[in-house]
Each structure stands twice: as C-alpha cells, then as structure tokens.
Amino acid sequence: xxxxxxxxxxxxxxxxxxxxxxxxxxxxxxxxxxxxxxxxxxxxxxxxxxxxxxxxxxxxxxxxxxxxxxxxxxxxxxxxxxxxxxxxxxxxxxxxxxxxxxxxxxxxxxxxxxxxxxxxxxxxxxxxxxxxxxxxxxxxxxxxxxxxxxxxxxxxxxxxxxxxxxxxxxxxxxxxxxxxxxxxxxxxxxxxxxx
Amino acid sequence: xxxxxxxxxxxxxxxxxxxxxxxxxxxxxxxxxxxxxxxxxxxxxxxxxxxxxxxxxxxxxxxxxxxxxxxxxxxxxxxxxxxxxxxxxxxxxxxxxxxxxxxxxxxxxxxxxxxxxxxxxxxxxxxxxxxxxxxxxxxxxxxxxxxxxxxxxxxxxxxxxxxxxxxxxxxxxxxxxxxxxxxxxxxxxxxxxx
Numbered sequence: 001x002x003x004x005x006x007x008x009x010x011x012x013x014x015x016x017x018x019x020x021x022x023x024x025x026x027x028x029x030x031x032x033x034x035x036x037x038x039x040x041x042x043x044x045x046x047x048x049x050x051x052x053x054x055x056x057x058x059x060x061x062x063x064x065x066x067x068x069x070x071x072x073x074x075x076x077x078x079x080x081x082x083x084x085x086x087x088x089x090x091x092x093x094x095x096x097x098x099x100x101x102x103x104x105x106x107x108x109x110x111x112x113x114x115x116x117x118x119x120x121x122x123x124x125x126x127x128x129x130x131x132x133x134x135x136x137x138x139x140x141x142x143x144x145x146x147x148x149x150x151x152x153x154x155x156x157x158x159x160x161x162x163x164x165x166x167x168x169x170x171x172x173x174x175x176x177x178x179x180x181x182x183x184x185x186x187x188x189x190x191x192x193x194x195x
Numbered sequence: 196x197x198x199x200x201x202x203x204x205x206x207x208x209x210x211x212x213x214x215x216x217x218x219x220x221x222x223x224x225x226x227x228x229x230x231x232x233x234x235x236x237x238x239x240x241x242x243x244x245x246x247x248x249x250x251x252x253x254x255x256x257x258x259x260x261x262x263x264x265x266x267x268x269x270x271x272x273x274x275x276x277x278x279x280x281x282x283x284x285x286x287x288x289x290x291x292x293x294x295x296x297x298x299x300x301x302x303x304x305x306x307x308x309x310x311x312x313x314x315x316x317x318x319x320x321x322x323x324x325x326x327x328x329x330x331x332x333x334x335x336x337x338x339x340x341x342x343x344x345x346x347x348x349x350x351x352x353x354x355x356x357x358x359x360x361x362x363x364x365x366x367x368x369x370x371x372x373x374x375x376x377x378x379x380x381x382x383x384x385x386x387x388x389x
Contacts, residue, residue: 011375046386054350057327057331059242065249073254078260
C-alpha cells in the first residue's frame with residue numbers, strides 16, 4: 001500500500017517535471033527513482049509526449065488584431081477623470097473668470113473713473129451679496145422685485161451685465177460637468193457588475 | 196555595449212494607460228493576444244468566435260481598467276474576465292442551431308480547407324498533423340469542465356500554476372493535483388484514440 005502511494009507521488013512529480021513545474025529538491029529525488037524504475041521511465045516518456053502534443057496544437061492570431069482592438073475601444077468612464085481631460089474645462093473657467101474680472105473693472109471705471117480695480121472688487125462683493133439676498137427670498141417676493149434688485153446693483157453698465165451673464169454661464173457649465181460625471185460613474189458601476 | 200531598456204511590466208503599462216496614453220494599451224494586447232485567443236479557441240472551438248471574444252474581453256478590461264487592483268496580477272484578472280465571457284458565449288450558443296456541415300469543427304479545427312490534390316509529402320504531413328491536433332482537441336473536449344478549464348489555462352493560456360490558483364481562487368496544491376488528474380485522463384484518452 002505504501003509502495004503504491006509512493007509510486008503515485010513519483011507519477012505526480014513526473015507530470016510536474018514534464019510541465020517544468022517541479023522544484024529542485026523533488027527533481028533530484030525523482031531522478032534517483034527513475035534510474036531504478038522502468039515503469040516510471042515509460043511514464044516520463046508519455047508525460048513529455050503529452051505536453052509536446054498540447055503545445056503544438058495552437059492557432060495563429062489574425063494579422064492586425066491589436067489594431068482592431070484599439071479601434072473597437074470606446075471612451076471609458078475613467079478617461080473623464082484623467083488630468084488631461086480636465087485641462088479644457090479648467091482653461092475655459094479661467095478664461096471666463098478673467099473676462100468677468102476685466103468687465104467688472106471696466107464697469108466700475110464707468111461708474112467711478114477714479115476707483116479702478118478696488119471698485120471692481122466692491123462690484124463683485126455687491127453682486128454676491130445681491131445673489132445671496134435674492135436666493136434667500138428676502139429681497140424680492142416676485143420676479144419683478146428680484147429683477148429690480150439685480151438691476152439696481154448692476155446699474156446701467158453693459159460691462160456689468162456682460163460679466164453677470166458670463167458668471168451665470170460659467171456656473172451652468174460647472175453644473176453640467178458635475179451631472180455628466182455622476183452619470184458616467186453610474187454607468188461604470190453597472191459595467192463593473194457585468195464581468 | 197548598448198543597454199536594452201527593460202520592457203514595462205503589466206502594471207506599469209496599466210498606469211501609463213490610466214494617465215492618458217491610450218495607445219499603450221496595444222502593448223498589453225500584443226503581450227496577451229496569442230495566449231488569450233488560443234485559450235478562448237479551446238473553450239469555444241471556433242477561430243472567429245475566439246477572436247471576437249478576445250476582442251470583447253480586451254474592450255471590457257479597458258473599460259474597467261481603473262478598477263484593476265495592482266495587488267493582483269493583470270494576467271489573472273484578464274483570464275478571469277475571459278473565462279466569464281467564454282461561459283456566457285457557450286450558454287448563448289446552447290440555444291443556437293448550427294447547421295450540420297457548415298461548422299468549423301466539421302471541416303477540421305476551424306482552419307482553412309486542406310488542398311491535397313498534388314498528394315505530395317508536405318500535404319500528407321499536414322494532414323497527419325491536423326489529425327493529431329483533432330485527436331488532442333477531442334481528448335480535451337472529453338474532459339470534465341473543471342479539468343478542461345485548467346488544462347486550457349495552463350497549456351493554451353500559458354498561465355503559471357500560481358496564476359491559475361489566483362484566477363480560480365484555489366489553493367496551489369489543488370491546482371497541481373487537478374492538473375495531474377486531468378493529464379492522466381488525457382493520456383488515457385489519447386492512448387485509446389491512437
């Protein structure tokens with residue numbers, strides 16, 4: 001019984017050795033055994049023949065396969081989060097912010113030519129305060145009242161109105177990016193469940 | 196003597212792709228395409244299906260690349276996705292009727308028709324080789340699914356034993372033992388066949 005079990009262990013070693021997966025210590029033990037066992041030598045030949053046959057029956061990959069794969073790739077959800085993909089939105093926001101600051105400066109200069117950039121700063125603070133008050137529903141109970149309040153703060157300056165419009169557009173753009181990111185994340189979570 | 200730069204590891208390639216260099220994904224495709232196509236071919240038994248499925252697997256992996264956990268190997272993740280894709284394909288195919296006489300198996304291993312008109316020795320060699328390949332395929336197909344999967348992972352996917360253990364979530368000793376049993380069955384089947 002022990003001898004049978006020992007023989008089976010050698011057969012496992014023969015199998016592993018033929019597949020190149022037997023450790024050095026076991027290999028030395030196996031070689032010593034093979035020198036004295038004709039049955040195991042025959043088993044070794046069969047194992048080598050089998051591994052060779054398995055290795056020979058392979059197919060070739062069709063030419064241009066890697067290119068086909070690259071062409072089949074659709075933009076992945078994670079690509080929206082790479083640093084490169086943030087360059088355009090950040091550049092756009094910086095441009096909007098810069099243009100707004102210039103327009104506010106011009107608007108302040110129109111109202112009070114001597115005030116310059118400090119005047120522009122006050123205009124921005126006033127605008128933010130107006131937005132806060134309007135948002136809280138304290139300043140105006142109706143659209144007319146709200147319009148009047150905003151109109152009063154912005155004055156007759158076309159530049160101020162332009163800057164306000166750009167700020168609104170910028171805020172909308174940010175909101176759009178946030179919504180898009182959330183929907184992509186939801187799609188990615190769905191895709192993760194599939195594989 | 197000029198010093199050859201070390202090729203990038205799988206994990207380095209993944210990081211580069213995630214940083215925005217999409218073309219680097221071709222490096223991963225080229226590294227694994229032969230192993231993946233052969234692995235899938237042995238499971239789905241059709242050359243075109245194997246290529247289509249391999250493409251689908253690479254696309255799925257690309258889509259989920261940001262969820263790759265570098266504490267595991269890329270190869271085991273890739274082959275786990277491939278295994279699931281193959282199982283889905285086989286399940287779908289069970290409900291599909293294949294006309295007799297048009298399947299690639301019927302024409303012998305899904306390869307081109309053999310031109311034997313001149314009857315020369317090379318044609319005879321090719322025919323013999325093809326018959327031997329068909330015998331191997333039949334022997335593998337005759338294995339229980341669990342053994343067949345491991346044999347295909349090892350000999351066509353060329354995964355190391357520890358990679359198979361990781362991909363299948365099995366202890367290494369179990370993988371070795373099952374592969375031994377599977378190859379014993381193959382030896383018997385091929386001895387009977389020949």
